[in-house]
Each structure stands twice: as C-alpha cells, then as structure tokens.
Amino acid sequence: MHQPGTPTQEQPTFLPRSAPDYLPEPQLRELQLTRLQAIVTRAYERVPLFRERCEQRGVQPSDLRQLADIQHLPFTVKNDLRDTYPFGLFASPREEIVRLHASSGTTGKPIVVAYTQDDLDVWSEVMSRTFAACGVHAGDMVQNAFGYGLFTGGLGAHYGAEELGATVIPISGGNTERQMMVMRDFGVTALCATPSYFLHLLERAREADIDWANLPLRVGIFGAEPWTEAMRQRIEQESGIRAYDIYGLSEIIGPGVGSECCAQDGLHIFEDHFYPEIIDPESGAPLPDGEEGELVLTTLSKQAMPMIRYRTRDLTTIIPERCRCGRTLRRIQRIGRRSDDMFIIRGVNVFPAQVETALLQVEGTLPHYQITLSRKGSLDQMEVAVEVTEAVLSDTVGGMEALQKQVADALEHIIGLRVGVRLVEPQSLPRSEGKAKRVFDNREG
C-alpha cells in the first residue's frame, strides 16, 4: 500500500478504479477493438458528417476487423466542431444529454462538447484513475484551482476527486490570496492548477513568508498547458511537492485522457477509453510507436459525441516500452510542443519550447520570459525578454552583457537565427493567472 509522503514507493494496488490500468495487453486490445467497432458504428449511424466522409472513402464500420484498420477512417479536426456549431456532431438525442461544455473561443465561434450520464461516469472514472496514478487517495484534501464553468478542467477534476473519495475544495482559478489562505488553513494535501499559476502562487507565497516546508501539501496535479521537465524540477525543488503532468482536451472528454504515474516518465493514456495513434502531421500517414508525430485520439466509449481520429495538434511520441509502475496502458512523452504554438519567423519554424531549452542551458532554471514578434520594414524581428534572477545577476555591466550574449548564442544554436535578447527587471513581465501567454505577435497582416 502506498505511504503518503513517499510517492515513489507506490505499488499497483488494484483499487477497483485503477484495475483497468493493469489489464493484460491482449485483453486490452480485444476490449479496444470491440469498443472501436461499436463507437464507429454509432457515429456512422448518427453523425451525418462522419457518414458522408466514410462514404466518400468507401469505408464502412464492418471494415474494422483489427485495430490497425482504424487508419482507413477519416480524421476529425477542430474546424469540424466549429463548422457544425453548436450541436452538429452529437450522436445522442438532446434529451439524453445532461451536460454541455464549451471552449472559450478566442477566434470566432466556440466549440461545444456534450455528455450523457454514462459519459460523465466515464469522465469521473478516468479522472479518479488520474488522481490515483498521481498518488492521491481517498481522504486527501484536494484544492481544485482549475477553472470551473464552461471550461472542462474544473468540473472534470472535481468529479474525479469525489469519485476517488477525496475532499474537494472547488476554489476555481484566480484570487491568489484566498488560494494561499485555504491551502494553509484547510491542510490541503493535493492541488490541481496550471503549472504557470502554481509558479505564480509560489512566488506570492515567498513574498508572504509562507513556509512551504511546513505545509502538508504533497502532490501537484498540473495540466491545461504545455510545460517542461525543467519547470517540474523547479516546482519540486522550490515547493518540496511531487509535480505530475496530466493530459486532456475538451474535444475528447476534458482532463482525464492521460496521466503520469509515480515513475514520472511519460503519460499513460487511458487506452480502454481513448485510442491513441501518432501520424505524420504533413501526410497524415500513421507512424509506428517510438516515432514523433501528431497525436490522434479516438474516443472508444463516448456516447454523446464520439470523436473518431481527432487530430489534437499536439506533437509527441508513443513510448513502446512497458512502464516500471506496472500499468499496461501505453504512454506518450509529455507534450512540450503544440503545432498551434509554433510561429514562423524569417521562414524558420520556432516553438516556445526551443526558447525554453536555450534559457535552461544558460541559466539552469527557467526564468520568466516573453517572446515579441514585430516587423521592421519587410524583415521580421524576434525579441526574447528575460527576467534577471538573483542566480544570474552580476555586479558588472560586462557580466550582464556576457549573459545576454550567452542567451543569444544558445538561441542561435537551437533555432538557427540570431534574435534579440533583452534583460528585464524581476517581476516586470505580466503574470497570467491561467495559461501563460509567451508569444506576442505584433506583425501586421
């Protein structure tokens, strides 16, 4: 049995909720195929867009004889959800739908997702398995700082933690003072938040002289935005908690698609409900396990809104080796790069993750930074503003100029472009309470 405070000792406990994590592989594949055939049949019969596309390709649900046949099915993309706004992809009659969520929709129409009661039960199940994999137990005090509302994060984590038997504090995001008060006064043992918001909390707690070492907080469950291994190390070192990465997206179900385990070495996909594939993002061709490409997910049990071969735009790899935690569920590498985050400057593709790699190389930990793109004449400019931390502060101008040059050199080496580096005062870049916005594109047109 797992002992609180020593998460690395976690053993497979076969709690009823976690049992599907350890299904023998042949049984898991058989279950996936049965569920895949059923869900594809459901979508074919009930979702006109999907049926149309299948007919164009000359495929039918009965063509699915083995799992690999999934590659003959058409993809679904985010625009399909916008084009059929609001309810065009629903496979259940309206009266069977008990919950709707929607994306905030920064551009144009939002996307709407739907759940039947069975879907909500599956969601609670996969989220409770997520908590269990991260070493959270019945009896834990869970502060849920994911946003409640149309966003899936808050309610998804909420029902999952309740299902597990934990105590949930539905505090939602924002209001840092109150978060800190609750954390201290209620004896919070696990916290759900975006990693950038947790760093913000840490900074504010330091300013308020809160002694993290004496708080009972032991687990952080972080998701909703890509983050790096270096950020994990910084969080774990500065707060003394164990920080876990979880994965999900509203189009598939919300949080609960995948989760790290005690090994912190890749995220297990809850494959009994979500079937993962990796494809070449250019050609759409399937790639074998172990190769990097775009993650494509198929919901195997979602009734209200089956998603068949949904292109996530997330770049990752399926790890072929079995995890040392004993789960048979395949893992994906943590997602650092999202094809949506990429920007193009002077013809070169750049990911914020590359900038983070350069900063880490030079500084050892990741400082706050911001990327600004602008246009001077016809030439695109990229400038990285980096907050100076005590660790890299020199008492000479020459020392700071050397740091500036080191960062520029590291960036040039990784990106292949000479870009501007500006050192700025600590705490001077804007902090977001949700997902950190790193790239500001001021180029016109």
Added chain:
Amino acid sequence: MKFKQLSLFLENQPAHLKQPCRILAEAGIDIRPLSLADADQFGILRLIVADWERAKHVLEEAGCAVRVDEVVGLEVADECGGMAHVLEVLEQGGHNVLYTYAFTFGEAGRAVLFMRFEDPDAAIAALQAGQIHVLDPVRWLKRTE
C-alpha cells in the same frame, strides 16, 4: 575589513533608478556610497548601506533581485597623486581592480575609494603593507552616520 555591497539590476528607463532608492528611504535606510554602471539597455546599481541585510530584505520584498559582494574601502588624501599611489601599490602586487568608485563626505581633504577585487584579502594585505588606510566597515559606517 570588507564592506558588503548590494548590486541591483535596473532597466535603463526613466524613474527606474528612483524606485529602489525610494524603497530604502521608506524603510529608513540611508544609502551611503552609490554607483551606477550603465549600458545601453540596463544598468547595475551598487549600494553600500549600514544594515545591508535589512536593505536586501526590503528590496527583495519589493521584487528586486539583489546580489551581495565584498568590496574594500580605503581612504586617500583628496589631492593630486593620492589615487596614483594606491594604483601603484596594487599594480606591484598584481591585484587587478575589477571596478572602483569614489565617495567624498564631510571630512575635507579626504576621499574614500571602494574597490572590488578577485581576491580582496590579498589586496587588503598589499594595501596595508603600502601604508594605505584600509577602512574598517563598522567604524567607518558609524563615523559617517
């Protein structure tokens, strides 16, 4: 025999220098010598104060990154050749001065130099051997209060 010097990073923008000075003033901390080294986009503000630990704390609370280094303070006659003699002594001993700044206060005819060395202890020994008055931080800060 060494002073604790605080260094702060500042962006080269109007009013950015005022901020740390105001923070210290509000905390009732009196800045003694102050020097600003600046480049195009930023500057390094160096300060010597009586209670450096409290100064560091209030600056950090206000969100500044603060670095602490040890510098050597010495008193020279504020006259032609005073500085040259100091530099000669240091040169003979091979003590490289990373940077220096001067400060004059109420006592006429005297100037105080603050110098940063790679090896301040060796530099102090050389200065003292050369009959140069190396300041005792506690006494000097008290004397100039």
